[in-house]
Amino acid sequence: MDNAYIPFPSKVLEVIKHTETEYTFRLEFSGDVKPGQFFEVSIPKYGEAPISVSGIGENFVDLTIRRVGVVTNEVFEKYVGDTLLLRGPYGNGFDVDLYNQGETVVIAGGTGVSPVRGVIDALSKSDDPQNKYAIVGFRSPDHMLFRDDLKVWDEKLNLTVTVDGADEGYQGKIGLVTKYIPDLPIKDVNTAKAVVVGPPAMMKFSVMGLLDKGFKEENIWVSQERRMCCGLGKCGHCRIGEKYVCIDGPVFNYTESKGLID
Amino acid sequence: MGLDVNAKKMMKNAFRVSKVRGETASRVRIPGGLIDAKSLAKVTEIAEKYGNGNIFITNRQGIEIPGIKWEDVDAVKEELQSIIDAIGTNQVDDETGYPASGTRNVVACPGARLCPFGCYDTTEFAHKMEDVIFPNNRHVKIAFTGCSNDCGKVRMDDIGVMGMTEPQYDPDRCIACEQCVKWCKKRSVGALSMVNGKVYRDPDLCIGCGVCVHYCPTRAWTRSKEHYFRVVLLGRTGKVNPRLAEDFAKWLDEDSILKMGHNLYAYIEDYISKDAPNGKEHVGYIVDRTGFETFYKYLMKDVTPGPKAEIATTMYWGGKRYDRSNNLK
Amino acid sequence: MGFVMNQEEFSKTIENLSKNYRLYAPVIKKGEGRCLDEDIVRYDFVTKAEEIELELKSDYSFKEILLPLSETLFFFTENETKVADKNTSDVLVFLRSCDLHGLRRLDDMYLRNGKEKDFFYSRIREHVQFVLIGCPHSYKDCFCVDMGANKIDEGYVFTIEPKGDGFASEIKDDDFTKYFVGQSEHVKVSYVTENETKVNVPNNVPLSIYKSDFWREYDARCIACGRCTIVCPTCTCFTMQDTFYDPNGKVGERRRVNASCMIDGYTNVAGGGEYRKPHGQRMRFKVLHKIKDYKARFGYNMCVGCGRCDMVCPEYISFSTLINKLDDQIKKEAE
Numbered sequence: 058m059d060n061a062y063i064p065f066p067s068k069v070l071e072v073i074k075h076t077e078t079e080y081t082f083r084l085e086f087s088g089d090v091k092p093g094q095f096f097e098v099s100i101p102k103y104g105e106a107p108i109s110v111s112g113i114g115e116n117f118v119d120l121t122i123r124r125v126g127v128v129t130n131e132v133f134e135k136y137v138g139d140t141l142l143l144r145g146p147y148g149n150g151f152d153v154d155l156y157n158q159g160e161t162v163v164i165a166g167g168t169g170v171s172p173v174r175g176v177i178d179a180l181s182k183s184d185d186p187q188n189k190y191a192i193v194g195f196r197s198p199d200h201m202l203f204r205d206d207l208k209v210w211d212e213k214l215n216l217t218v219t220v221d222g223a224d225e226g227y228q229g230k231i232g233l234v235t236k237y238i239p240d241l242p243i244k245d246v247n248t249a250k251a252v253v254v255g256p257p258a259m260m261k262f263s264v265m266g267l268l269d270k271g272f273k274e275e276n277i278w279v280s281q282e283r284r285m286c287c288g289l290g291k292c293g294h295c296r297i298g299e300k301y302v303c304i305d306g307p308v309f310n311y312t313e314s315k316g317l318i319d
Numbered sequence: 320m321g322l323d324v325n326a327k328k329m330m331k332n333a334f335r336v337s338k339v340r341g342e343t344a345s346r347v348r349i350p351g352g353l354i355d356a357k358s359l360a361k362v363t364e365i366a367e368k369y370g371n372g373n374i375f376i377t378n379r380q381g382i383e384i385p386g387i388k389w390e391d392v393d394a395v396k397e398e399l400q401s402i403i404d405a406i407g408t409n410q411v412d413d414e415t416g417y418p419a420s421g422t423r424n425v426v427a428c429p430g431a432r433l434c435p436f437g438c439y440d441t442t443e444f445a446h447k448m449e450d451v452i453f454p455n456n457r458h459v460k461i462a463f464t465g466c467s468n469d470c471g472k473v474r475m476d477d478i479g480v481m482g483m484t485e486p487q488y489d490p491d492r493c494i495a496c497e498q499c500v501k502w503c504k505k506r507s508v509g510a511l512s513m514v515n516g517k518v519y520r521d522p523d524l525c526i527g528c529g530v531c532v533h534y535c536p537t538r539a540w541t542r543s544k545e546h547y548f549r550v551v552l553l554g555r556t557g558k559v560n561p562r563l564a565e566d567f568a569k570w571l572d573e574d575s576i577l578k579m580g581h582n583l584y585a586y587i588e589d590y591i592s593k594d595a596p597n598g599k600e601h602v603g604y605i606v607d608r609t610g611f612e613t614f615y616k617y618l619m620k621d622v623t624p625g626p627k628a629e630i631a632t633t634m635y636w637g638g639k640r641y642d643r644s645n646n647l648k
Numbered sequence: 649m650g651f652v653m654n655q656e657e658f659s660k661t662i663e664n665l666s667k668n669y670r671l672y673a674p675v676i677k678k679g680e681g682r683c684l685d686e687d688i689v690r691y692d693f694v695t696k697a698e699e700i701e702l703e704l705k706s707d708y709s710f711k712e713i714l715l716p717l718s719e720t721l722f723f724f725t726e727n728e729t730k731v732a733d734k735n736t737s738d739v740l741v742f743l744r745s746c747d748l749h750g751l752r753r754l755d756d757m758y759l760r761n762g763k764e765k766d767f768f769y770s771r772i773r774e775h776v777q778f779v780l781i782g783c784p785h786s787y788k789d790c791f792c793v794d795m796g797a798n799k800i801d802e803g804y805v806f807t808i809e810p811k812g813d814g815f816a817s818e819i820k821d822d823d824f825t826k827y828f829v830g831q832s833e834h835v836k837v838s839y840v841t842e843n844e845t846k847v848n849v850p851n852n853v854p855l856s857i858y859k860s861d862f863w864r865e866y867d868a869r870c871i872a873c874g875r876c877t878i879v880c881p882t883c884t885c886f887t888m889q890d891t892f893y894d895p896n897g898k899v900g901e902r903r904r905v906n907a908s909c910m911i912d913g914y915t916n917v918a919g920g921g922e923y924r925k926p927h928g929q930r931m932r933f934k935v936l937h938k939i940k941d942y943k944a945r946f947g948y949n950m951c952v953g954c955g956r957c958d959m960v961c962p963e964y965i966s967f968s969t970l971i972n973k974l975d976d977q978i979k980k981e982a983e
Contacts, residue, residue: 058767058770058771059764060731060767061766061767062722063722063729063731064729100890101722101724101729101890101900102724102890102891102892102897102899102900102901102902104888104889104890104902105888106918123918123919125918125919128918129918257921282921283917283923284915284917286886286887286888286904286907287886289762289763289764289766290761290762290763291757291758291761291766291769291884291886292885292886292887292904292907293757293884293885293886293907293909294885294887294907294914294915296937296941298936298944299941299942299944300945301762303762304761304762304763318858318859319915319929319933431683431684431685435682435683436683437683437684438684439684440684491716491717491718492717492718493718494717494718494878494887494906494907495718495887495889495905496874496908496911496913497912497913498873498911515891515892515893516889516890516891516903516905532682533682533683534682534873535682536873536875536878536908536911537717537878537906538690538708539717541677541679541680542679542680542684544679
């Protein structure tokens with residue numbers, strides 16, 4: 058009998074430092090995986106932590122990890138050449154092909170950028186990048202992730218990078234992501250699609266902004282972050298209503314997620 | 320013929336000399352504070368028939384029936400018999416009332432008969448102690464309380480007994496919900512902590528209150544089969560040196576405590592001041608005179624504490640000394 | 649087909665069974681309740697007939713055999729991971745109809761929810777068979793009839809119940825006949841057809857009830873101790889727990905322990921996020937799972953009406969009363 062709780066080893070290929078507490082670990086992996094899915098990073102004797110896939114390559118996955126607990130603390134002790142233990146990928150992930158059609162806007166906040174990094178990347182390489190929008194928000198300029206990506210995306214699609222607050226003299230945009238939703242130059246709100254990922258309050262108000270703008274509920278997708286111990290639909294922690302975020306999500310169409318009350 | 324009452328004899332017979340000339344009050348002994356409803360009805364009957372229709376509930380869980388004429392004392396004694404029988408108070412002869420009043424009513428909180436936190440049957444222990452020490456004219460106060468919370472205020476007594484349980488931990492039933500840790504901190508001394516996902520109990524800090532057992536949702540914590548006790552000694556109120564009882568023993572057993580109750584009287588007999596008024600002197604003052612070691616030797620005679628018991632080798636009492644200074648600081 | 653046994657014959661039968669099976673049954677645990685001299689009935693392994701408690705309703709359910717309160721999954725040394733061993737010899741579990749209905753919920757979660765079967769559940773589950781304890785009468789707090797869990801026709805090898813001065817067993821699986829000592833007789837297992845406690849489970853729970861003030865009462869009343877979920881034969885949540893023993897952190901283990909959506913910490917995510925802080929919201933989450941959310945996923949209600957949650961609640965919150973109050977509230981809102 059297979060034991061899905063046994064993790065497999067994966068070599069650390071590269072460590073990219075975004076901020077003091079946020080690193081991306083590039084790890085050896087060559088199975089099927091989609092943006093929006095997640096891995097359980099397993100540190101024996103310390104525990105496991107669900108981490109979203111923030112990048113996918115030929116033989117690697119990127120996991121962008123915020124140092125917030127005992128497990129992630131231990132992960133930060135790892136260097137290139139070390140081995141991490143993983144289980145996954147788990148969850149449904151984003152259907153990137155779907156968002157490549159027509160007008161699409163991705164709204165992401167903080168570490169919520171990780172799961173949609175692959176989506177924005179794909180949109181930036183689509184046939185009509187002029188119809189693709191991304192609004193990306195961070196708490197402050199110091200909290201910014203994926204700076205190199207932001208430069209590339211900015212050249213290709215319509216990118217808005219904003220921070221909640223900044224010291225005097227900051228040149229960039231300041232304000233919550235929701236501030237930029239009304240001004241999106243969407244041509245057809247009936248078919249335009251939106252992906253929203255971030256902290257609960259940010260997601261709630263972003264979806265409200267999109268609906269106000271005329272987006273159809275069925276064209277909005279959100280990714281839910283919940284406590285996930287097993288990733289296998291057993292432990293129960295991530296249940297909301299009849300759904301288990303780890304196996305039914307974390308990506309939900311808004312028509313589905315609006316009925317899920319914590 | 321004038322009213323001639325042997326007041327001293329009456330007092331020993333549990334009839335108080337009232338401030339109202341010609342009247343007495345009958346003191347009813349209720350060890351452990353538990354009285355059957357029939358006996359209480361009898362108290363009411365006596366109060367209505369011989370008293371002034373009122374009943375005092377005393378500080379020490381006894382009852383005083385005031386307003387009784389000295390002439391009716393014999394009739395009251397006759398009526399008291401059914402109460403004495405029901406409660407099982409030791410007596411010399413039937414229908415002679417209570418044979419002594421010096422040793423005060425044995426107090427007990429409701430304990431495990433009523434309180435979820437009670438670590439033993441306080442009423443039962445109070446009755447056992449009563450059987451050992453009563454009747455006796457020496458002025459001794461003994462009290463029992465179910466747990467370390469001391470709702471029975473046993474620290475005001477000569478011998479105060481507090482129930483303890485030694486929490487038993489089954490790590491296989493522990494889910495690390497940490498409620499025991501939380502509640503031990505909130506309601507007790509904070510003797511528990513999490514180590515490697517399981518609970519560690521600091522045996523030095525643990526006072527055996529059983530709060531952990533009470534709040535454990537899985538029965539990882541259970542009570543020890545053995546009942547243990549903390550014994551505090553020589554607390555008192557009074558005019559000269561009121562003070563709280565101090566810890567003498569912990570994790571002690573019932574038999575040892577009953578023997579200590581018996582031994583205390585032997586000590587008093589040998590060392591009480593010859594001119595103590597009415598033969599009454601607080602034990603504490605006697606110990607102040609003889610020193611702790613003599614007291615200890617008497618108290619622990621034939622006492623064989625169990626292997627878990629810890630006994631103090633020396634004791635000090637504090638409290639206010641009005642005989643030295645009455646100043647407010 | 650069945651057997652009627654006197655005390656001695658029953659003892660012999662149990663003795664025969666325990667040669668080939670580990671027997672897991674309700675047992676009176678003297679003084680192991682939270683208050684002094686309070687006994688509880690919970691499950692444990694037995695080898696003698698006298699140990700098995702067939703009269704009293706158990707305070708805790710049978711689920712601990714399949715979902716141990718605390719179970720080590722892996723042992724870790726410096727570079728090695730070893731799956732913890734498990735005694736997987738055959739087990740016979742003695743349980744009542746409500747609990748056997750509960751088993752279906754455990755199986756659905758651990759064997760059928762998600763793509764993979766749960767390894768640790770499966771490896772013991774495969775070695776467990778069940779003995780149905782007959783219920784000649786309902787107990788206080790039971791509401792199995794309204795939850796449809798009062799009767800069960802399959803999933804057990806034989807039945808057992810006290811009868812007169814002895815015991816009666818209906819044999820379901822003929823392979824077990826050989827263990828029995830007693831009078832061969834036609835026996836039919838008893839089951840409850842009516843409970844004192846009745847519940848009206850609402851058929852349609854509107855979304856508005858999630859936000860209703862209805863739950864506010866429990867913000868203050870519920871102390872979030874989680875006893876209701878620990879005793880529940882249908883609650884299945886767990887939390888992973890890693891630990892190391894030595895100061896160097898070289899040797900350790902990964903466990904899973906029972907978790908409760910009522911207890912603090914259940915929803916905590918790294919970084920401090922927490923959902924459902926008010927206890928009334930936790931109550932809502934639990935209650936609606938039992939009578940709505942689970943059904944939406946699996947097609948039948950989760951609660952089996954064993955009433956253990958009512959028995960154990962230190963604050964006298966009655967689940968069955970709550971369901972009826974909820975039903976009234978929904979009807980009122982619909983008007």
